[in-house]
Amino acid sequence: MKIRFLSFAVIAVVAVATPGLAHAQSADLVLCDRVAADPADPDKPADVKGVPEVAASDIATAIKYCKVAANGSRRAMYQLGRAYAANRQTPEAIAAWRKASDKGSTSAMVELGVVYGTGAGVARDEAQARKLFERAAEAGNPRGVSNLAALGGGGAAAANPARARELLSKGAETNAEAQYQLGMMLAEGNGGDKDDVAARALFEKAAAQNHPGALERMGAFAQEGRGGPKDSDAAKAYYQRAAALGDEDAKKALERARCPYVIKDKRGNVVTNLCW
Template identity: 85%
Template sequence: MFKPLHAIVFAAALAAPVVAQAQSADLVLCDRVAADPSDPDKPADVKGMAEIASADIATAIKYCAVAARSSRRAMFALGRAYAANRQTGEAIAAWRKAADKGSSAAMVELGVAYATGAGVAKDEAQARKLFEKAAQAGNARGVSNLAALGGGAAADPARARELLARSAETNAEAQYQLGLMLSEGTGGAKDDVAARALFEKAAAQNHPGALERMGAFAQAGRGGPKDSDAAKAYYERAAALGDEDAKKALERARCPYVIKDKRGNPVTNLCF
């Protein structure tokens, strides 16, 4: 029978004595239930999770609060736990403290808050400043969010490539974003082979967008061999993680024949 994550975190900590020697047990437990996969501060051996499980929120707040006294990534994770618990004010406060200590992941979350007016007064200039600071630290989400605001990364795509390359060695989001730029020829030469390699690295870390792109590249034979079976497998994994483009690709594969009227307008699809 499957056990809730909060019921096995102690066993996980005990099962990793080498890691526990390097950092406190509270930080090990905080990482186990609340680490963000895209946080550049996260150790390579910590997988992280896109969302904190509802059953683990109380555990995350408890252990991250203790670990946050000496760890900025735990302070950032504490903010995530508060946000998951709908304690927006506490989340903003934790992210502010983590950002002051240099957490680029916290800078991004604060930037999102200012850009959307979630928990703070909407302030696009402040959001831009935070995204720029995170981008300069090599944070992939900082680069992409700055581009979305029409900031420096959008005005200077070559610079955006450079910033993404700093963290693309291990960061899945950076690999994905840089892969997009290479596949589209944004900020430099177009390179489908290099783009596919980056998407493959990010897909191996279960990045939904990268999984969808790997499906598209395998389906079309871009940057490597054409493989319909592999494409379908990538699309299925991406769709299971909620990627809408992958869901549409699977539907198109299932219903490939379009019936049109005399004017050429689609009427229905033939499925199999």
């Protein structure tokens, strides 16, 4: 079975940055944050928007400023890894994530876990992946929880969907990423009963915080009338907000709405779409 791990860098928290990390930020860190911050990183300050992935045009800038800022910031070290990964410098990305992980970055632990779980740049090592996901999960990182559940098998109690729900529910009280991940589990009936109403409520909370995935899911739920009223205008608005933040599924949904009629040949193959 092919396992899909959640990682922004290799594919793709708790509520606030760790106490004690707040301090006057250097210009290098500010610029590093602007082009390479991870929206789901628990170390990220609330006023930093973040980007789903480092844009090709920003890679050189990200590497330059994150490398300097990384000397005094584990967040910048993690973001330096994201920049290297975007530039396909896998060994450098892994080295940066190791350093950030050693300093306590749970996002770096998740990325390293994905590296070992997929064998991307290192020998595949499921045991090491599990260990890293467990460390991140125990610290409350929703992606660590979800990846650990996806890995399945033995290990900590978190390595099952029901336990993953329990752990995510704690972070979901305030954190958008946890709300989104728990909403996905409820929407899919993973780890317990399926509950579209509760899933929609969680997506709505995360969408209010501009979480791209939650905005896309709110668009789909509003379009289909899942867990609440059907509203095509609201669906379009959610999709547009998600697309503006880079969500590819939302972009495809908008395109389908613009070009809804499919022309097929005799064999049923799609020839073209008719657009409004």
